[in-house]
Amino acid sequence: MPSFIGHRCTYRVIYGDTDKMGVVYHANYFRWFEIGRSEMFRDLGLTYKQIEAKGIFLPVSEAFCKFVSPVQYDDFIIIETIIDSADRAGVKFDYIVFDETGETTIAKGYTRHACVNENGRVTRPPAFLKDALAKKGQ
Amino acid sequence: MPSFIGHRCTYRVIYGDTDKMGVVYHANYFRWFEIGRSEMFRDLGLTYKQIEAKGIFLPVSEAFCKFVSPVQYDDFIIIETIIDSADRAGVKFDYIVFDETGETTIAKGYTRHACVNENGRVTRPPAFLKDALAKKGQ
Amino acid sequence: MPSFIGHRCTYRVIYGDTDKMGVVYHANYFRWFEIGRSEMFRDLGLTYKQIEAKGIFLPVSEAFCKFVSPVQYDDFIIIETIIDSADRAGVKFDYIVFDETGETTIAKGYTRHACVNENGRVTRPPAFLKDALAKKGQ
Amino acid sequence: MPSFIGHRCTYRVIYGDTDKMGVVYHANYFRWFEIGRSEMFRDLGLTYKQIEAKGIFLPVSEAFCKFVSPVQYDDFIIIETIIDSADRAGVKFDYIVFDETGETTIAKGYTRHACVNENGRVTRPPAFLKDALAKKGQ
Numbered sequence: 019m020p021s022f023i024g025h026r027c028t029y030r031v032i033y034g035d036t037d038k039m040g041v042v043y044h045a046n047y048f049r050w051f052e053i054g055r056s057e058m059f060r061d062l063g064l065t066y067k068q069i070e071a072k073g074i075f076l077p078v079s080e081a082f083c084k085f086v087s088p089v090q091y092d093d094f095i096i097i098e099t100i101i102d103s104a105d106r107a108g109v110k111f112d113y114i115v116f117d118e119t120g121e122t123t124i125a126k127g128y129t130r131h132a133c134v135n136e137n138g139r140v141t142r143p144p145a146f147l148k149d150a151l152a153k154k155g156q
Numbered sequence: 157m158p159s160f161i162g163h164r165c166t167y168r169v170i171y172g173d174t175d176k177m178g179v180v181y182h183a184n185y186f187r188w189f190e191i192g193r194s195e196m197f198r199d200l201g202l203t204y205k206q207i208e209a210k211g212i213f214l215p216v217s218e219a220f221c222k223f224v225s226p227v228q229y230d231d232f233i234i235i236e237t238i239i240d241s242a243d244r245a246g247v248k249f250d251y252i253v254f255d256e257t258g259e260t261t262i263a264k265g266y267t268r269h270a271c272v273n274e275n276g277r278v279t280r281p282p283a284f285l286k287d288a289l290a291k292k293g294q
Numbered sequence: 295m296p297s298f299i300g301h302r303c304t305y306r307v308i309y310g311d312t313d314k315m316g317v318v319y320h321a322n323y324f325r326w327f328e329i330g331r332s333e334m335f336r337d338l339g340l341t342y343k344q345i346e347a348k349g350i351f352l353p354v355s356e357a358f359c360k361f362v363s364p365v366q367y368d369d370f371i372i373i374e375t376i377i378d379s380a381d382r383a384g385v386k387f388d389y390i391v392f393d394e395t396g397e398t399t400i401a402k403g404y405t406r407h408a409c410v411n412e413n414g415r416v417t418r419p420p421a422f423l424k425d426a427l428a429k430k431g432q
Numbered sequence: 433m434p435s436f437i438g439h440r441c442t443y444r445v446i447y448g449d450t451d452k453m454g455v456v457y458h459a460n461y462f463r464w465f466e467i468g469r470s471e472m473f474r475d476l477g478l479t480y481k482q483i484e485a486k487g488i489f490l491p492v493s494e495a496f497c498k499f500v501s502p503v504q505y506d507d508f509i510i511i512e513t514i515i516d517s518a519d520r521a522g523v524k525f526d527y528i529v530f531d532e533t534g535e536t537t538i539a540k541g542y543t544r545h546a547c548v549n550e551n552g553r554v555t556r557p558p559a560f561l562k563d564a565l566a567k568k569g570q
Contacts, residue, residue: 032332033342034181034325038174038229044492045172045462049310052459056308056368066309067368078458082496091176092332092343129458170470171480172463182354183328186321187448194446194506204447205506216320220358230470230481310457314450314505321448367452 024100024114025058031093041088047125048081051113054099055129058111064150074144076109076131083113083127094118104151106142108132162238162252163196169231179226185263186219189251192237193267196249202288212282214247214269221251221265232256242289244280246270300376300390301334307369317364323401324357327389330375331405334387340426350420352385352407359389359403370394380427382418384408438514438528439472445507455502461539462495465527468513469543472525478564488558490523490545497527497541508532518565520556522546 029050037043059066069076089095095115102110108131115125133143143151167188175181197204207214227233233253240248246269253263271281281289305326313319335342345352365371371391378386384407391401409419419427443464451457473480483490503509509529516524522545529539547557557565 030329030332032325032328033175033177034183034328036176037171038176038178039171039489039491040176041491043172044495045459045466048459048462049308052308052310053306056306065368075453077453077455077502078499080496080498081458082494084494085492088491092341168467168470170463170466172466177351177353179353182357183321183324186324187446190321190446190448191444194444203506213315215315215317215364216361218358218360219320220356222356223354226353230479309451309453310459312452313447314452314454315447316452319448 024098024112025054025061026096026098026120027054027057029053029095029097031089031091031095033091036091039088041090044083044085047083047085047115047127048129050095050097050115051081051083051099051111051127051129054097054113055111057097058099058101059150062150062153064146069147072144072146073136074141074147075134077134078129079108079132080130081127082129083125085125087122087124089115089117089124095124096120101151102128104143104148109143109147109151162236162250163192163199164234164236164258165192165195167191167233167235169227169229169233171229174229177226179228182221182223185221185223185253185265186267188233188235188253189219189221189237189249189265189267192235192251193249195235196237196239197288200288200291202284207285210282210284211274212279212285213272215272216267217246217270218268219265220267221263223263225260225262227253227255227262233262234258239289240266242281242286247281247285247289300374300388301330301337302372302374302396303330303333305329305371305373307365307367307371309367312367315364317366320359320361323359323361323391323403324405326371326373326391327357327359327375327387327403327405330373330389331387333373334375334377335426338426338429340422345423348420348422349412350417350423351410353410354405355384355408356406357403358405359401361401363398363400365391365400371400372396377427378404380419380424385419385423385427438512438526439468439475440510440512440534441468441471443467443509443511445503445505445509447505450505453502455504458497458499461497461499461529461541462543464509464511464529465495465497465513465525465541465543468511468527469525471511472513472515473564476564476567478560483561486558486560487550488555488561489548491548492543493522493546494544495541496543497539499539501536501538503529503531503538509538510534515565516542518557518562523557523561523565
């Protein structure tokens with residue numbers, strides 16, 4: 019039995035997301051990953067906006083996506099976000115994008131984030147951030 | 157005989173600009189208008205980056221585009237930018253987008269810009285900006 | 295007393311929508327207009343996807359937006375879409391974007407759409423489309 | 433001594449590419465990778481548009497980017513594209529993004545592409561494609 023379930027949120031594909039192949043342009047999946055982690059933070063009671071207000075920024079240092087099956091215009095998708103790790107090296111999130119049934123995987127990926135302070139210096143994730151992320155990881 | 161000719165620059169359409177109708181998604185034309193006015197500023201010897209470094213910002217207050225004929229993937233387009241006016245109300249630019257021959261119009265539009273200082277206050281366009289724009293308008 | 299109320303839907307601003315001025319990049323408002331009309335069509339019981347399945351396409355022929363006040367990262371906005379007209383010349387929608395209170399206007403605009411058949415020919419809006427739009431306009 | 437040098441092309445960063453952190457939004461780097469491989473194909477004498485006209489499509493099946501140092505508004509960047517492999521499994525390209533000096537690496541990544549025919553079926557890269565790619569790989 020899994021001791022951990024990721025956070026889920028949804029998105030409706032618009033025309034502006036698609037390309038001439040008739041499916042969503044691959045770069046736009048990374049926008050979905052952003053939606054996923056933003057909504058997960060909100061659900062944890064600490065929005066990313068609040069994190070920035072405390073002087074902590076989480077710029078993306080690595081991004082990866084494997085495109086499993088194409089997504090069409092007007093499709094309703096489910097973005098699952100999972101906290102992979104939050105250690106001295108930064109924070110990593112995994113993502114699984116499902117179709118509207120929540121059962122067929124359409125993409126998988128991850129993003130790594132550095133933890134940076136107001137002076138642009140790389141820093142360890144502060145306690146308030148690790149505590150919020152630990153809520154979900156239990 | 158025209159006493160004035162606008163500034164011209166070019167752009168190559170990528171897959172990411174298109175949508176499932178097989179043509180460029182309409183919102184992306186406004187990115188072209190930005191390319192047009194940026195390159196015109198550079199050509200005048202005053203980049204928009206330099207304008208911001210002097211504490212002046214030109215946020216878009218109105219944008220309009222008439223889409224005359226569709227643009228396909230890999231098309232090479234010409235963006236013509238014309239200084240319409242620079243008065244106390246702000247700055248206005250007109251744009252004509254041509255196909256690669258420079259003879260067929262594919263879109264026409266304009267953007268209006270407020271002139272804002274570092275404190276976010278609307279201000280009159282300063283002399284250095286009006287002088288630069290006047291070079292082209294002669 | 296207004297005999298007509300537009301359709302309302304919502305959107306949460308992501309990082310990818312903003313630009314270095316710290317607010318939403320102007321071209322992205324036209325994506326919101328698309329969300330507005332798509333969700334209005336869905337609410338009328340006729341999705342834009344279904345319209346295309348019947349061989350009718352509504353490419354944007356004109357787009358306009360007046361940017362009244364800036365929108366920040368993580369803002370929750372309300373997009374109101376109003377059917378302006380649907381006659382032989384095509385279809386026109388008006389949009390008002392409100393902040394989360396639904397009372398402060400942050401942008402206003404419109405889009406005009408040609409009505410095109412599967413052969414790419416401009417055609418009059420068919421009865422099924424006019425009927426659906428008339429539901430809202432009563 | 434390197435027996436192989438990748439193809440290089442350039443791009444000027446616009447406002448619409450940046451986000452509120454004042455740097456280019458990470459998802460937009462994948463647009464640069466597309467520009468890189470498109471211009472490399474053009475340079476090989478076989479544009480991607482021509483590949484599609486022959487009934488072959490190369491949808492992205494995996495995309496990765498490591499963001500080494502941030503890119504600012506108006507920066508002029510160099511995109512280097514290297515053909516990594518073209519075998520029965522598809523095609524893979526590597527990318528290095530440099531600053532305008534061509535010496536400082538600002539990002540590195542790759543994209544994998546399936547090779548698909550007009551019926552949407554995965555197929556081996558045809559001879560005309562392998563021949564074109566081999567020109568560069570010699």
